[in-house]
Amino acid sequence: MSDSVRIALVQMSGEREPGANLNKACARITEAAAGGAKIICLQELFTTRYFCQTEEYEPFGHAETVPGPTTGVLQQLAAEHEVVIVASLFEKRAKGLYHNTAAVIDADGSFMGKYRKMHIPDDPGFYEKFYFTPGDLGYRVFNTRYAAIGVLICWDQWFPEAARLTALMGAEILFYPTAIGWAMSETSDEVRSSQLDAWKTIQRSHAIANGVYVAVANRVGTEDKLRFWGNSFVSDPFGNVTASAIESGEEILFSDCDLENIGFYRSHWPFLRDRRIDTYGELRRRFID
Numbered sequence: 001m002s003d004s005v006r007i008a009l010v011q012m013s014g015e016r017e018p019g020a021n022l023n024k025a026c027a028r029i030t031e032a033a034a035g036g037a038k039i040i041c042l043q044e045l046f047t048t049r050y051f052c053q054t055e056e057y058e059p060f061g062h063a064e065t066v067p068g069p070t071t072g073v074l075q076q077l078a079a080e081h082e083v084v085i086v087a088s089l090f091e092k093r094a095k096g097l098y099h100n101t102a103a104v105i106d107a108d109g110s111f112m113g114k115y116r117k118m119h120i121p122d123d124p125g126f127y128e129k130f131y132f133t134p135g136d137l138g139y140r141v142f143n144t145r146y147a148a149i150g151v152l153i154c155w156d157q158w159f160p161e162a163a164r165l166t167a168l169m170g171a172e173i174l175f176y177p178t179a180i181g182w183a184m185s186e187t188s189d190e191v192r193s194s195q196l197d198a199w200k201t202i203q204r205s206h207a208i209a210n211g212v213y214v215a216v217a218n219r220v221g222t223e224d225k226l227r228f229w230g231n232s233f234v235s236d237p238f239g240n241v242t243a244s245a246i247e248s249g250e251e252i253l254f255s256d257c258d259l260e261n262i263g264f265y266r267s268h269w270p271f272l273r274d275r276r277i278d279t280y281g282e283l284r285r286r287f288i289d
Contacts, residue, residue: 003260005146007173008037009253011232011245013221014049018062021047022070025087026077032252033081038107038146041086043219043232044154044179045100048090053224055130063092067111071103079109084144086151088177090131091116100132102153102177107145115140117153118162125183125226128155141169147259150212154178157203157216161283167210168272172259174206178218181228196229204239211237211266213257220250237265 010028015021025046032040045051047070051059064070066089078085084107091101091114100117116135120128139162141150150171156162157176166174180199182192207214213236220230232245234255243255266272282288 004256004258005038005173006036006254006256007039007041007215007234008032008035009215009217009232009234009245009255010040010042010046011218011220011230011251011253012043012046013228013250014046014219014223016049018047022073026073028252029074029077029083029085030081032254033083035252035254037083037254039084039086039144039149039173039175041175041177041215041217042088043217044088044177045090046088046177046219049223050179050219050226050228052128052131053125053226055127059090059131060092060098063090063098065093066091066101066103066114071105071111074103075105075109075111078105078107082107082145084146084149086149086175086177088153093133098132099135100128100153101135102151102175104142104144104149104151106142112142112144113140115151115153117156119155119159121155126155139165139169141166141171143170147257148172150174152176154180157199157206160202160206160209163206163210163212163214167206167212171212172262173213173215173257174210176203176214176216178216178232179228180218181226184222184225184227192229196231200231200233200241204235204241207235207237208239208269209271211262211269211271213237213259213262215255217253218245220246220248237261238269
């Protein structure tokens with residue numbers, strides 16, 4: 001018997017009004033459920049445009065509690081369609097304390113918990129340290145109705161340690177809600193292609209090294225000085241891209257993940273078996289001089 005689960009990644013452009021984004025996401029979730037998806041992942045900070053391009057105070061007004069009003073809407077939708085939903089939100093934890101947070105809602109509508117983004121970037125056009133406190137919940141796995149899933153967020157996707165720890169905790173599918181793209185000032189096709197290829201390669205490597213599925217939901221469209229490159233995709237446990245979205249438009253990307261493949265690849269390529277955990281203590285150091 002095949003232990004298969006259909007997943008869907010919702011690749012959307014960002015509207016200026018949070019309510020419009022929520023309505024659009026709900027419509028896409030309903031459509032994905034009608035297409036047979038059992039686990040549905042939205043992009044990073046899906047209720048707003050990507051406000052981290054500048055350091056301003058106004059976007060703090062969009063933050064909300066998690067769980068809160070948006071998760072409440074999504075919980076009703078999850079229960080109605082019996083789907084698992086992964087949703088990245090701007091969390092207001094307390095006055096002056098905010099996180100980039102992914103909520104996980106099970107297929108009965110229950111709030112399973114949340115993951116707070118651990119790695120926070122600070123680069124031109126991505127000034128996230130101004131807005132977000134690094135996560136303090138650790139790496140987490142959620143045993144949903146359909147699969148054990150791990151959730152990491154955008155900049156987390158470049159760090160093999162995060163993927164490894166989440167996989168070691170039992171995740172079968174790693175979901176990465178994402179907001180990444182090119183600076184509009186970058187016009188070189190060669191540079192753009194290299195950046196996109198690096199992004200895909202690092203995440204496919206997480207799938208291979210850990211023997212898990214990797215699913216990446218990116219946003220799309222032009223917002224201020226960034227053009228988000230879409231290309232949401234799913235990789236199987238040996239790095240094969242089983243589904244890939246377009247670069248320039250909105251899309252619901254479906255992929256059937258046969259969880260039996262995890263055991264197959266891990267037995268044929270036993271990276272977890274052959275890890276020399278007794279030799280990795282230096283990983284706790286920032287740099288070895």
